[in-house]
Amino acid sequence: xxxxxxxxxxxxxxxxxxxxxxxxxxxxxxxxxxxxxxxxxxxxxxxxxxxxxxxxxxxxxxxxxxxxxxxxxxxxxxxxxxxxxxxxxxxxxxxxxxxxxxxxxxxxxxxxxxxxxxxxxxxxxxxxxxxxxxxxxxxxxxxxxxxxxxxxxxxxxxxxxxxxxxxxxxxxxxxxxxxxxxxxxxxxxxxxxxxxxxxxxxxxxxxxxxxxxxxxxxxxxxxxxxxxxxxxxxxxxxxxxxxxxxxxxxxxxxxxxxxxxxxxxxxxxxxxxxxxxxxxxxxxxxxxxxxxxxxxxxxxxxxxxxxxxxxxxxxxxxxxxxxxxxxxxxxxxxxxxxxxxxxxxxxxxxxxxxxxxxxxxxxxxxxxxxxxxxxxxxxxxxxxxxxxxxxxxxxxxxxxxxxxxxxxxxxxxxxxxxxxxxxxxxxxxxxxxxxxxxxxxxxxxxxxxxxxxxxxxxxxxxxxxxxxxxxxxxxxxxxxxxxxxxxxxxxxxxxxxxxxxxxxxxxxxxxxxxxxxxxxxxxxxxxxxxxxxxxx
Amino acid sequence: xxxxxxxxxxxxxxxxxxxxxxxxxxxxxxxxxxxxxxxxxxxxxxxxxxxxxxxxxxxxxxxxxxxxxxxxxxxxxxxxxxxxxxxxxxxxxxxxxxxxxxxxxxxxxxxxxxxxxxxxxxxxxxxxxxxxxxxxxxxxxxxxxxxxxxxxxxxxxxxxxxxxxxxxxxxxxxxxxxxxxxxxxxxxxxxxxxxxxxxxxxxxxxxxxxxxxxxxxxxxxxxxxxxxxxxxxxxxxxxxxxxxxxxxxxxxxxxxxxxxxxxxxxxxxxxxxxxxxxxxxxxxxxxxxxxxxxxxxxxxxxxxxxxxxxxxxxxxxx
Numbered sequence: 001x002x003x004x005x006x007x008x009x010x011x012x013x014x015x016x017x018x019x020x021x022x023x024x025x026x027x028x029x030x031x032x033x034x035x036x037x038x039x040x041x042x043x044x045x046x047x048x049x050x051x052x053x054x055x056x057x058x059x060x061x062x063x064x065x066x067x068x069x070x071x072x073x074x075x076x077x078x079x080x081x082x083x084x085x086x087x088x089x090x091x092x093x094x095x096x097x098x099x100x101x102x103x104x105x106x107x108x109x110x111x112x113x114x115x116x117x118x119x120x121x122x123x124x125x126x127x128x129x130x131x132x133x134x135x136x137x138x139x140x141x142x143x144x145x146x147x148x149x150x151x152x153x154x155x156x157x158x159x160x161x162x163x164x165x166x167x168x169x170x171x172x173x174x175x176x177x178x179x180x181x182x183x184x185x186x187x188x189x190x191x192x193x194x195x196x197x198x199x200x201x202x203x204x205x206x207x208x209x210x211x212x213x214x215x216x217x218x219x220x221x222x223x224x225x226x227x228x229x230x231x232x233x234x235x236x237x238x239x240x241x242x243x244x245x246x247x248x249x250x251x252x253x254x255x256x257x258x259x260x261x262x263x264x265x266x267x268x269x270x271x272x273x274x275x276x277x278x279x280x281x282x283x284x285x286x287x288x289x290x291x292x293x294x295x296x297x298x299x300x301x302x303x304x305x306x307x308x309x310x311x312x313x314x315x316x317x318x319x320x321x322x323x324x325x326x327x328x329x330x331x332x333x334x335x336x337x338x339x340x341x342x343x344x345x346x347x348x349x350x351x352x353x354x355x356x357x358x359x360x361x362x363x364x365x366x367x368x369x370x371x372x373x374x375x376x377x378x379x380x381x382x383x384x385x386x387x388x389x390x391x392x393x394x395x396x397x398x399x400x401x402x403x404x405x406x407x408x409x410x411x412x413x414x415x416x417x418x419x420x421x422x423x424x425x426x427x428x429x430x431x432x433x434x435x436x437x438x439x440x441x442x443x444x445x446x447x448x449x450x451x452x453x454x455x456x457x458x459x460x461x462x463x464x465x466x467x468x469x470x471x472x473x474x475x476x477x478x479x480x481x482x483x484x485x486x487x488x489x490x491x492x493x494x495x496x497x498x499x500x501x502x503x504x505x506x507x508x509x510x511x512x513x514x515x516x517x518x519x520x521x522x523x524x525x526x527x528x529x530x531x532x533x534x535x536x
Numbered sequence: 537x538x539x540x541x542x543x544x545x546x547x548x549x550x551x552x553x554x555x556x557x558x559x560x561x562x563x564x565x566x567x568x569x570x571x572x573x574x575x576x577x578x579x580x581x582x583x584x585x586x587x588x589x590x591x592x593x594x595x596x597x598x599x600x601x602x603x604x605x606x607x608x609x610x611x612x613x614x615x616x617x618x619x620x621x622x623x624x625x626x627x628x629x630x631x632x633x634x635x636x637x638x639x640x641x642x643x644x645x646x647x648x649x650x651x652x653x654x655x656x657x658x659x660x661x662x663x664x665x666x667x668x669x670x671x672x673x674x675x676x677x678x679x680x681x682x683x684x685x686x687x688x689x690x691x692x693x694x695x696x697x698x699x700x701x702x703x704x705x706x707x708x709x710x711x712x713x714x715x716x717x718x719x720x721x722x723x724x725x726x727x728x729x730x731x732x733x734x735x736x737x738x739x740x741x742x743x744x745x746x747x748x749x750x751x752x753x754x755x756x757x758x759x760x761x762x763x764x765x766x767x768x769x770x771x772x773x774x775x776x777x778x779x780x781x782x783x784x785x786x787x788x789x790x791x792x793x794x795x796x797x798x799x800x801x802x803x804x805x806x807x808x809x810x811x812x813x814x815x816x817x818x819x820x821x822x823x824x825x826x827x828x829x830x831x832x833x834x835x836x837x838x839x840x841x842x843x844x845x846x847x848x849x850x851x852x853x854x
Binding site: 042050051053057099129130131132133134135136148181183184186189190203204205206207209223227230231239240243246276403404405407419431437440441442443518 | 564567571572573574575576577578579580581582583584586590591615616618619621622625647693696700701702705706707708797801803807808811
């Protein structure tokens with residue numbers, strides 16, 4: 001056959017290919033349902049849980065959509081009953097907590113919820129064979145027992161005032177989770193709980209889809225379908241929000257700013273306990289020197305960091321407690337004061353050398369500061385800290401690495417760390433400061449030892465008298481001013497942009513809680529998605 | 537031949553799995569840290585040590601490998617620490633999607649590559665040939681994930697005609713065939729395009745050489761039509777190297793799929809592989825490596841068999 005007909009064959013082949021492509025292109029894109037039904041919500045989040053089993057730590061800070069805890073937090077982070085019928089009765093010595101359970105609650109498979117499920121959940125978490133990395137949070141428990149079908153009693157090893165805060169952790173059904181391997185069984189991916197939503201599908205790395213639990217004891221939610229899309233990249237999340245694929249998303253400050261003028265979207269700023277600080281290892285001759293710590297604490301320009309790094313979405317931090325928390329000790333704010341910092345160093349004998357870096361008895365005022373590679377926010381904090389320190393004559397050599405690289409060096413090198421847990425002041429401060437936890441994993445990374453602080457921390461956790469607790473934490477914060485354990489830099493606001501088509505009863509729009517360091521699944525304006533109603 | 541090849545595969549697979557365990561053990565990553573995640577940052581050392589014991593990663597390398605091997609032989613692939621599920625379940629849930637993606641991409645790459653290659657060979661040195669060859673060389677150098685990002689930018693962001701990722705629409709909870717078809721299109725095309733250059737260039741070379749060989753010249757001189765010459769004679773011998781290529785492209789296809797799946801959040805085996813590697817998840821990593829190795833071995837076996845069928849001169853047990 002002639003060349004012409006070969007060309008014909010080729011043309012046909014090409015045309016088919018193009019037609020296939022064109023057909024694909026002309027397929028209507030139904031992903032852009034901005035004006036979609038109001039009973040569905042799709043939100044974009046940056047993190048994915050490893051497991052959905054409360055026994056392995058999922059939802060331990062409360063607010064899981066699939067499960068309920070004995071207690072839960074309201075918008076102001078106050079404890080209120082959930083699976084418990086009321087707040088617990090606490091014995092006078094503070095060592096016995098009695099919970100009366102709500103009656104008539106069912107798991108989403110129709111089986112009743114009883115005291116057995118509560119006892120099973122706590123006992124399993126505390127079992128050494130359970131791979132739960134957060135079980136130390138329940139350290140205070142000596143035993144948990146069922147008194148009758150609707151009463152559970154916790155006995156503590158020592159009086160622990162914030163214990164009730166720990167009982168927000170979700171309750172798992174014994175009749176399902178008790179019959180399989182706790183670490184790898186199907187319950188870890190196909191959870192069944194008492195919560196407002198039922199998981200319909202978890203496509204790992206892609207999304208979690210939920211449908212409303214029509215038999216929820218708190219009333220069936222109006223948002224019937226709820227999807228959490230896992231999108232790690234900030235820019236992709238912003239793009240998919242703009243295209244209408246998402247109804248809401250968490251965004252970094254610079255990307256959230258682009259939605260400020262959008263008519264149909266609202267930006268929510270969640271206050272947090274999420275701090276960034278610099279550890280000051282006591283074994284290092286430079287960061288271990290009290291004068292250096294005090295000087296650094298005064299030399300850092302926190303306001304400039306909030307403005308420059310956070311675009312104003314945050315506030316200066318002087319300790320783990322944010323300045324607007326009722327637990328903050330008023331008057332411990334330290335304004336940026338380079339002159340005073342230099343004076344302290346001069347008085348302590350740290351003299352400036354020819355290169356501008358101070359020296360004392362042959363020891364150069366220089367140390368290494370690590371940050372987690374790939375974390376832009378930590379990088380910027382580390383660089384800003386180093387530049388402020390240099391002005392006072394102290395050199396911080398900034399390096400980046402993964403935790404595997406950083407961890408073996410934590411004893412001698414400083415680390416740009418982060419954390420924060422709003423439920424109780426004990427949670428952050430005890431782990432960060434108590435000398436018994438010096439160098440225990442990632443707790444007390446500075447290996448800080450201060451007897452006065454140790455005593456105040458223990459006093460404050462063993463009493464439930466509010467004034468005595470407040471006095472204890474005031475003592476801690478004032479002691480830190482004189483001998484800083486870490487240089488706290490900022491508390492970071494979390495920003496969310498959400499379509500303006502829902503509201504929460506009694507509010508103009510949606511609400512946010514005070515958030516922890518972790519960007520859990522249930523942070524953000526969707527912390528109470530079960531209460532959302534379509535905007536009229 | 538098949539039986540002997542299968543026997544040979546045994547030591548290869550053993551060596552590969554042991555290699556995986558040895559390399560992972562030598563890596564600085566700590567499986568317990570990876571397992572605990574953010575909670576590990578506040579966990580007590582005692583707690584972490586207990587998890588280390590529970591996961592069995594405090595055992596010596598040889599013991600861990602032997603445990604895994606004996607378990608695998610009895611059908612128990614162990615539990616994946618990073619995905620908190622039995623390895624067989626992880627693979628079962630994901631393998632199908634990866635096979636779908638790879639098979640589509642492979643078929644498109646082979647068919648399109650052959651068509652383009654034959655046409656380029658027919659008019660060797662011409663305008664079409666130069667364009668196709670040039671493009672093929674350029675594509676050969678382009679990494680699949682870069683092509684993927686480019687495709688997302690063009691089709692999903694600029695034109696807005698195809699979804700940027702996932703298996704189904706974000707808001708939908710069920711996986712319908714139509715949705716999957718729309719979502720598989722972009723990743724499959726990117727994967728196909730990344731494999732295309734090798735097929736185009738090999739076919740072009742093979743058919744071009746065949747056109748200059750004696751049998752073809754003989755056929756021409758006997759007055760056979762050009763089409764018959766090209767399709768019956770030249771293509772037949774020109775496709776022989778392509779058959780070998782099909783087998784040897786399998787590993788490339790697997791690594792390509794790894795990157796493409798990551799770019800498009802395709803819930804295939806690739807995401808699990810990446811996670812297994814970065815969290816030193818021995819059981820999952822070993823099982824996936826065995827799977828990939830087996831795919832390569834089968835690919836090579838297949839191409840040899842095809843070669844034998846296509847060219848009777850090739851003895852099966854030569």
